[in-house]
Amino acid sequence: MRYLLFLHLLGATVWVGGHLVLLLGILPGALRSRDVAPVRGFEAIYERIGIPALLVQIVTGVWLATLWLAPSQWLSDVPVAHLVQAKLVLLAMTALLGVHARLALIPRLDGQRLPQLGVHIVLITLTAVAFVWVGTGFRYGGLF
Numbered sequence: 089m090r091y092l093l094f095l096h097l098l099g100a101t102v103w104v105g106g107h108l109v110l111l112l113g114i115l116p117g118a119l120r121s122r123d124v125a126p127v128r129g130f131e132a133i134y135e136r137i138g139i140p141a142l143l144v145q146i147v148t149g150v151w152l153a154t155l156w157l158a159p160s161q162w163l164s165d166v167p168v169a170h171l172v173q174a175k176l177v178l179l180a181m182t183a184l185l186g187v188h189a190r191l192a193l194i195p196r197l198d199g200q201r202l203p204q205l206g207v208h209i210v211l212i213t214l215t216a217v218a219f220v221w222v223g224t225g226f227r228y229g230g231l232f
Contacts, residue, residue, distance in 0.1 A: 089155055096148035102141035104220055106134050107213040115209055122199035131194070142182070145219075149175060156226065167230045174222045174231060178215055185212045 110130055118126045153162070153172045162172045185208060193205050225231050 089152070092148045092152050092155075095144055096152060099141040099144035099148065100216075100220060100223070102137055103145060104213075104216040106138050106141075107209070107216045110134070111209050111213045115206055119202060119206055122202060124197050124199060124202055127202070127205065128197070146179065149179075168226070170231060171222055171225045174225075175219065178219050178222065181215050182212065182219075185215065 110127070114126050114130045118124065153159075153175070157164075157166075157168050157172060162169055162176075189205070189208055189212075193201065193208060197205060222231060
């Protein structure tokens with residue numbers, strides 16, 4: 089379990105850290121100048137490590153969840169099940185935001201549409217941070 093948790097946290101570090109860098113380091117300057125090049129440059133580099141990191145998180149997260157609770161109990165009304173449910177909702181949100189970005193925003197990205205992508209970046213980053221918050225609940229017994 090320790091190795092799974094390590095890989096899961098390593099994937100989270102890349103996923104969350106990359107989105108925080110994009111949101112706080114790249115996006116503000118791009119929005120000020122209405123220049124999409126910094127965002128496109130970051131995405132080109134980050135996708136090569138960010139997507140595999142997300143996939144590692146999904147595989148290890150599902151595996152860890154099965155160690156915490158049998159899949160038949162994931163929808164039950166116990167604190168650990170609530171954490172698994174929250175993680176699954178966040179995963180669905182991540183998938184929807186990713187599909188929306190890939191199909192609707194990035195192909196037509198220009199200076200005028202950059203604020204729309206900015207909203208998307210805020211949402212995906214908040215979702216990534218929420219993943220971390222929910223994950224701490226496995227150690228501390230619940231969401232709050």
